Amino acid sequence: MIRKFMFGTPINTEAAAESEEAAVGSVPFVEIQEGGTKLFYEMDEADIIYGLGENIRGINKRGWIYESRCNDDPQHTEDIRALYGAHNFFVLDGKACFGVFLDYPGIVQFDMGYSHYDRIEITLEDANYVLYVITGENPADITKQFRKLIGRSYIPPRWAFGYGQSRWSYKTEEEVLQVLENHKRAGIPLDAVYLDIDYMEHYKDFTVDKEAFPDLKKLSGRLACEHVHLVPIIDAGVKVEPGYEVYEEGLENGYFCKNEDGSAYVGAAWPDRVHYPDVLNANARKWFGEKYQYLCDMGIEGFWNDMNEPSIFYSEDRLMEFFRELENYTKVRPDMGHVGELRGKLAALENNPEDYKKIWHDKDGKRLCHRQMHNLFGYNMTRAAGEAFERLYPDKRILLFSRSSYIGMHRYGGIWTGDNRSWWSHLLLNIKMMPSLNMCGFLFSGADIGGFGSDTTEDLLMRWLEFGIFTPLLRNHSAMYTRRQELYAFDRTEALAGILKLRYRLLPYLYSEFVKAAVNFEMYLAPLSFAYPKDSFASQVEDQLLVGESIMIAPVYEQNARGRYVYLPERMKLYVFQREQIARKTVLEAGHHYIEVSLEETAIFVRPGHLLPLCAGGLHTEELDWDKLQFLGMEDEEASYLLYNDDGYEKDYENPEHYTRLRKR
Numbered sequence: 001m002i003r004k005f006m007f008g009t010p011i012n013t014e015a016a017a018e019s020e021e022a023a024v025g026s027v028p029f030v031e032i033q034e035g036g037t038k039l040f041y042e043m044d045e046a047d048i049i050y051g052l053g054e055n056i057r058g059i060n061k062r063g064w065i066y067e068s069r070c071n072d073d074p075q076h077t078e079d080i081r082a083l084y085g086a087h088n089f090f091v092l093d094g095k096a097c098f099g100v101f102l103d104y105p106g107i108v109q110f111d112m113g114y115s116h117y118d119r120i121e122i123t124l125e126d127a128n129y130v131l132y133v134i135t136g137e138n139p140a141d142i143t144k145q146f147r148k149l150i151g152r153s154y155i156p157p158r159w160a161f162g163y164g165q166s167r168w169s170y171k172t173e174e175e176v177l178q179v180l181e182n183h184k185r186a187g188i189p190l191d192a193v194y195l196d197i198d199y200m201e202h203y204k205d206f207t208v209d210k211e212a213f214p215d216l217k218k219l220s221g222r223l224a225c226e227h228v229h230l231v232p233i234i235d236a237g238v239k240v241e242p243g244y245e246v247y248e249e250g251l252e253n254g255y256f257c258k259n260e261d262g263s264a265y266v267g268a269a270w271p272d273r274v275h276y277p278d279v280l281n282a283n284a285r286k287w288f289g290e291k292y293q294y295l296c297d298m299g300i301e302g303f304w305n306d307m308n309e310p311s312i313f314y315s316e317d318r319l320m321e322f323f324r325e326l327e328n329y330t331k332v333r334p335d336m337g338h339v340g341e342l343r344g345k346l347a348a349l350e351n352n353p354e355d356y357k358k359i360w361h362d363k364d365g366k367r368l369c370h371r372q373m374h375n376l377f378g379y380n381m382t383r384a385a386g387e388a389f390e391r392l393y394p395d396k397r398i399l400l401f402s403r404s405s406y407i408g409m410h411r412y413g414g415i416w417t418g419d420n421r422s423w424w425s426h427l428l429l430n431i432k433m434m435p436s437l438n439m440c441g442f443l444f445s446g447a448d449i450g451g452f453g454s455d456t457t458e459d460l461l462m463r464w465l466e467f468g469i470f471t472p473l474l475r476n477h478s479a480m481y482t483r484r485q486e487l488y489a490f491d492r493t494e495a496l497a498g499i500l501k502l503r504y505r506l507l508p509y510l511y512s513e514f515v516k517a518a519v520n521f522e523m524y525l526a527p528l529s530f531a532y533p534k535d536s537f538a539s540q541v542e543d544q545l546l547v548g549e550s551i552m553i554a555p556v557y558e559q560n561a562r563g564r565y566v567y568l569p570e571r572m573k574l575y576v577f578q579r580e581q582i583a584r585k586t587v588l589e590a591g592h593h594y595i596e597v598s599l600e601e602t603a604i605f606v607r608p609g610h611l612l613p614l615c616a617g618g619l620h621t622e623e624l625d626w627d628k629l630q631f632l633g634m635e636d637e638e639a640s641y642l643l644y645n646d647d648g649y650e651k652d653y654e655n656p657e658h659y660t661r662l663r664k665r
């Protein structure tokens with residue numbers, strides 16, 4: 001049951017798709033104080049907190065303080081509080097079981113047992129919000145009700161489930177063709193090559209650098225003949241440059257975010273000085289969204305939206321102030337204190353919370369300060385594109401994912417989890433974060449596989465792929481100045497390619513499970529406890545996940561480990577794949593086991609009463625043969641599987657013609 005409570009005059013975020021009547025009476029479970037800006041709950045020793053979407057730490061969020069404040073911070077270390085998304089939904093499971101969704105687009109602190117281990121303390125900046133309290137049988141049931149409330153998750157075209165190769169940046173047409181050629185030569189599956197900011201002319205959105213990419217349409221056509229898609233990046237900031245069409249149009253129509261005096265606000269990102277499109281304003285959103293057509297006309301069918309927290313590298317006022325202060329330093333006798341001070345001041349130039357107070361939006365005819373609705377920007381940038389695609393290409397699915405997000409955005413696009421590092425701990429973080437993202441509706445998501453920053457190693461990339469093949473977005477992306485991270489850059493290219501080939505063999509299953517999860521408001525990647533709520537050990541397992549209805553995975557995430565301990569809540573059949581082929585299979589009883597999983601191996605556990613369909617595989621999603629499937633599962637039992645398939649672009653997901661009930665022969 002969902003109960004909705006209104007406080008003050010909330011900003012309409014349009015996070016919920018279904019409208020609930022506001023409840024009368026007092027809010028259950030949580031105690032509300034300080035005029036509504038603080039919410040408390042006393043926890044029991046064994047209480048668990050699930051949710052909060054894109055955040056660091058565990059599946060169980062207890063014991064840290066998280067902040068909903070979309071933030072461009074590439075240091076995803078254990079002590080930070082905010083990442084790029086703001087996902088204010090959690091479920092408490094223990095002596096009571098309930099879910100809370102705080103629909104509030106400003107900054108929120110979720111102190112989940114940080115100040116006091118037994119207490120949840122939530123702090124908002126003002127008391128204008130909608131609070132949903134959801135009760136149900138268990139966390140899975142509560143999450144499902146929540147997901148229904150917020151509406152169906154975005155479903156990308158089928159090719160987007162293939163492998164994508166990215167790097168900051170493939171700078172020229174030749175380089176892109178080389179990437180394609182290298183994949184072909186090495187027999188590495190491929191469905192997409194990503195273009196980072198250098199394809200643009202001086203980082204100007206909706207332009208193409210004609211020297212580096214003389215004919216993008218021809219290039220995308222050439223790739224399409226090889227079943228590969230080009231996926232360009234779009235950044236939130238529009239370069240300030242007289243004569244540049246997008247800048248001129250935006251300025252003329254008042255479509256950019258403003259200063260208090262009504263002039264266009266100037267921030268800075270990759271192109272240096274930028275204006276931000278006021279995507280909270282419906283007209284500006286329409287205008288910005290339709291700009292994507294420029295690239296769609298060149299055969300582009302997918303985009304990634306970046307820098308949309310929005311990122312402000314510096315503001316002019318603050319930088320000038322910093323320069324003035326520097327002058328004072330020339331008059332002092334230098335010491336260590338000055339170095340520390342300067343470091344702090346330099347760091348404070350970037351994404352400074354005070355700068356966000358100077359930005360103004362024009363939302364539904366009202367002037368509103370950005371600070372109050374900071375967390376809606378990335379959401380609405382992606383919504384701009386999503387709404388435009390719906391108008392311009394109603395019969396087609398276009399790939400779209402974003403860095404920054406708020407709940408509600410999950411209906412328009414997916415997310416990637418930003419600038420992680422080539423660290424083993426970030427592989428583990430990826431594993432733990434996925435179910436929380438799914439709870440908040442972000443099914444189409446994934447991390448930069450192999451790690452974005454820092455130099456990766458072959459074994460880390462291999463282990464990461466062995467997990468990544470189960471995440472809907474499967475993209476290898478790395479930063480400039482890091483070691484090359486394409487699969488052909490390593491000694492064991494064949495083994496790395498083999499893991500991707502396993503992904504393609506699994507695609508009939510993974511795609512079916514994804515679409516069914518979206519349509520039925522289910523989890524695609526779930527913690528064990530969601531399926532085994534009565535198993536008290538299952539709720540403590542943080543490094544194994546359920547993928548759809550049939551399988552459990554237990555990735556290896558430690559360097560030099562040749563296997564790992566796993567917990568089985570029930571009897572399951574273990575298949576160990578060596579690259580894309582089954583190397584061993586065995587039935588394991590419920591309980592704890594040590595399993596051997598060498599570097600080139602991936603372990604998949606099939607649940608009893610379920611089947612895992614496998615196809616023969618291929619190098620592109622379009623090549624897969626969905627008619628000839630092999631079924632994995634227990635030999636001695638009856639089981640069937642509901643397969644979903646469509647033409648990869650159509651949107652009638654509920655059409656019974658897309659579903660086939662298959663039985664083991």
Ligand code: GLC
Binds near residue numbers: 233
């Ligand atoms: C940001 C993005 C990263 C991208 C880079 C350059 O750091 O998160 O993925 O490569 O900008 O565009």
